[in-house]
Amino acid sequence: xxxxxxxxxxxxxxxxxxxxxxxxxxxxxxxxxxxxxxxxxxxxxxxxxxxxxxxxxxxxxxxxxxxxxxxxxxxxxxxxxxxxxxxxxxxxxxxxxxxxxxxxxxxxxxxxxxxxxxxxxxxxxxxxxxxxxxxxxxxxxxxxxxxxxxxxxxxxxxxxxxxxxxxxxxxxxxxxxxxxxxxxxxxxxxxxxxxxxxxxxxxxxxxxxxxxxxxxxxxxxxxxxxxxxxxxxxxxxxxxxxxxxxxxxxxxxxxxxxxxxxxxxxxxxxxxxxxxxxxxxxxxxxxxxxxxxxxxxxxxxxxxxxxxxxxxxxxxxxxxxxxxxxxxxxxxxxxxxxxxxxxxxxxxxxxxxxxxxxxxxxxxxxxxxxxxxxxxxxxxxxxxxxxxxxxxxxxxxxxxxxxxxxxxxxxxxxxxxxxxxxxxxxxxxxxxxxxxxxxxxxxxxxxxxxxxxxxxxxxxxxxxxxxxxxxxxxxxxxx
Amino acid sequence: xxxxxxxxxxxxxxxxxxxxxxxxxxxxxxxxxxxxxxxxxxxxxxxxxxxxxxxxxxxxxxxxxxxxxxxxxxxxxxxxxxxxxxxxxxxxxxxxxxxxxxxxxxxxxxxxxxxxxxxxxxxxxxxxxxxxxxxxxxxxxxxxxxxxxxxxxxxxxxxxxxxxxxxxxxxxxxxxxxxxxxxxxxxxxxxxxxxxxxxxxxxxxxxxxxxxxxxxxx
Numbered sequence: 001x002x003x004x005x006x007x008x009x010x011x012x013x014x015x016x017x018x019x020x021x022x023x024x025x026x027x028x029x030x031x032x033x034x035x036x037x038x039x040x041x042x043x044x045x046x047x048x049x050x051x052x053x054x055x056x057x058x059x060x061x062x063x064x065x066x067x068x069x070x071x072x073x074x075x076x077x078x079x080x081x082x083x084x085x086x087x088x089x090x091x092x093x094x095x096x097x098x099x100x101x102x103x104x105x106x107x108x109x110x111x112x113x114x115x116x117x118x119x120x121x122x123x124x125x126x127x128x129x130x131x132x133x134x135x136x137x138x139x140x141x142x143x144x145x146x147x148x149x150x151x152x153x154x155x156x157x158x159x160x161x162x163x164x165x166x167x168x169x170x171x172x173x174x175x176x177x178x179x180x181x182x183x184x185x186x187x188x189x190x191x192x193x194x195x196x197x198x199x200x201x202x203x204x205x206x207x208x209x210x211x212x213x214x215x216x217x218x219x220x221x222x223x224x225x226x227x228x229x230x231x232x233x234x235x236x237x238x239x240x241x242x243x244x245x246x247x248x249x250x251x252x253x254x255x256x257x258x259x260x261x262x263x264x265x266x267x268x269x270x271x272x273x274x275x276x277x278x279x280x281x282x283x284x285x286x287x288x289x290x291x292x293x294x295x296x297x298x299x300x301x302x303x304x305x306x307x308x309x310x311x312x313x314x315x316x317x318x319x320x321x322x323x324x325x326x327x328x329x330x331x332x333x334x335x336x337x338x339x340x341x342x343x344x345x346x347x348x349x350x351x352x353x354x355x356x357x358x359x360x361x362x363x364x365x366x367x368x369x370x371x372x373x374x375x376x377x378x379x380x381x382x383x384x385x386x387x388x389x390x391x392x393x394x395x396x397x398x399x400x401x402x403x404x405x406x407x408x409x410x411x412x413x414x415x416x417x418x419x420x421x422x423x424x425x426x427x428x429x430x431x432x433x434x435x436x437x438x439x440x441x442x443x444x445x446x447x448x449x450x451x452x453x454x455x456x457x458x459x460x461x462x463x464x465x466x467x468x469x470x471x472x473x474x475x476x477x478x479x
Numbered sequence: 480x481x482x483x484x485x486x487x488x489x490x491x492x493x494x495x496x497x498x499x500x501x502x503x504x505x506x507x508x509x510x511x512x513x514x515x516x517x518x519x520x521x522x523x524x525x526x527x528x529x530x531x532x533x534x535x536x537x538x539x540x541x542x543x544x545x546x547x548x549x550x551x552x553x554x555x556x557x558x559x560x561x562x563x564x565x566x567x568x569x570x571x572x573x574x575x576x577x578x579x580x581x582x583x584x585x586x587x588x589x590x591x592x593x594x595x596x597x598x599x600x601x602x603x604x605x606x607x608x609x610x611x612x613x614x615x616x617x618x619x620x621x622x623x624x625x626x627x628x629x630x631x632x633x634x635x636x637x638x639x640x641x642x643x644x645x646x647x648x649x650x651x652x653x654x655x656x657x658x659x660x661x662x663x664x665x666x667x668x669x670x671x672x673x674x675x676x677x678x679x680x681x682x683x684x685x686x687x688x689x690x691x692x693x694x695x696x697x
Binding site: 066 | 481482483485486487489490491493494499502503505506507509510513514515516517518519520521522535539591594610612617618619622623624627644645646649658659660661662663664665666667668669670671672673674675676677678680682683684685686
């Protein structure tokens with residue numbers, strides 16, 4: 001997928017001015033934030049006190065255990081998956097993954113592919129690659145199906161069509177299912193869902209190949225684990241004669257017990273569920289005597305920038321289990337939605353991953369698109385220090401000369417004064433008094449010189465004329 | 480260089496090319512230590528597994544009826560179908576062929592469900608009380624499609640197959656089968672989606688309803 005993060009500011013501004021999107025984001029926030037809080041509190045109640053906190057630490061340890069020795073673990077996985085009858089293929093980047101999958105489709109004479117939701121396949125632009133090779137590729141997650149019809153990328157990793165309302169969905173279905181548009185006020189969400197079910201059932205029963213992502217790869221058994229609510233993941237991996245799981249090399253975990261522990265974290269953090277409706281563990285192709293299941297199973301293990309994070313300052317980012325809690329809880333995401341971020345992954349995890357996978361110069365605003373309030377790291381089920389990583393990216397931008405000269409010089413000037421306490425006191429003393437005068441009777445400054453952009457949307461509350469240090473010194477004298 | 484070797488080499492260089500042997504040893508040791516060892520805190524089991532399973536399953540929109548033995552199941556199912564006004568034809572796992580379906584007025588085919596079957600009847604490999612979940616193995620007489628394609632999924636769950644957590648399910652699987660079959664499916668209630676305006680709708684692609692008949696003396 002093309003990176004459009006350079007236009008972040010313009011795209012964010014458009015979304016801020018879109019009242020329909022704002023109301024959808026508000027609804028989603030209440031649902032996800034409230035849902036998570038409820039199940040986490042319940043978990044602590046039934047377990048020992050502070051359980052979920054401990055579990056988050058265990059989740060982080062499980063992920064680190066593998067990431068610290070990733071090459072050795074991948075060898076184990078490959079050997080066991082192969083022993084189970086699967087074919088393990090490797091892709092350095094999205095283009096290679098595309099080519100491998102198109103080749104598999106050709107080898108098996110595949111005309112139609114059904115896909116369950118995979119953000120990695122968005123990275124690789126897989127649908128476009130398959131269509132270009134003459135293979136029909138149908139997204140089967142309801143949200144992804146809607147977006148495929150609308151020709152839009154997802155705006156949330158769990159609820160990809162969160163930016164669409166039922167009227168828009170009805171219009172799309174009318175156009176593509178060949179029926180009239182439903183009159184306003186009569187659109188029924190269960191009826192739309194049933195309509196998609198009927199349309200997609202046809203595809204499920206007639207496809208020759210299923211492509212899934214993978215929530216986890218399990219070294220112990222050489223399997224992929226899939227977590228879904230709709231059941232499309234099960235269809236995609238059970239009905240067609242070929243199953244391809246395209247998964248990032250970092251998704252590996254040791255054992256089935258690790259899977260159970262991470263499954264206590266993932267649905268709670270993601271959708272506020274104690275467990276997702278369907279959890280499937282898929283290992284190799286069908287047994288010879290079996291009447292169902294794919295005859296061929298392939299793993300495509302994709303790197304696409306992941307290996308460069310291993311052993312770096314950003315390795316912790318690879319712990320990510322794609323729950324979406326960081327974006328659900330992020331005040332920036334809550335205000336602008338997912339499309340503004342300009343690539344596959346939005347929110348805090350996207351602001352870290354997009355520049356790391358595509359180059360800092362392609363996403364200069366994303367590390368800045370954070371208030372560093374810390375909510376994301378508080379809710380992250382595997383304790384990724386997201387604000388810390390964003391700060392490290394800002395440092396790299398500065399070192400790489402990727403910030404404006406104004407910003408660099410202001411920071412330099414600030415550094416000069418901060419290293420000279422007397423001068424600092426003098427300068428801030430003057431500043432506080434000037435700003436007080438500027439604030440006038442109202443005590444508010446409408447236009448801040450040098451920071452016009454900042455004060456365009458809000459007033460700057462004027463200081464009251466004395467600096468903190470002056471007030472502190474005065475109070476100390478009182479005692 | 481092949482993509483495989485290239486990726487592994489890149490990782491090796493970042494992690495220390497000369498320490499691969501140490502990493503392999505560490506990974507093998509960690510794997511051995513993790514297999515069969517529950518990781519992290521788990522909710523504590525309730526005293527009554529059946530009650531716990533029922534409470535959890537109902538909270539995930541499954542319906543539950545408790546009867547005594549296998550022989551009671553066909554009549555219980557017939558009552559459920561009548562009450563919901565659902566068709567009396569369906570498909571069941573061949574492993575359930577010993578039950579007298581016809582005697583309860585039901586027309587049940589044994590085999591794998593097809594796209595147009597309205598009712599699918601299964602049992603389970605075991606059931607997980609912690610989350611109200613069925614653990615199903617897709618094998619030659621326990622088809623995965625039967626719990627997936629029909630609009631109604633009914634599962635007969637002997638109380639002796641109730642376990643506390645998923646970990647106990649893995650232990651049973653390792654002891655009885657060694658390695659997992661192609662498909663191990665955990666099912667927790669009817670298929671659902673919230674993809675249109677975050678409005679919850681049951682019956683996205685899989686069953687609209689999941690009815691559990693618990694056999695408390697089996």
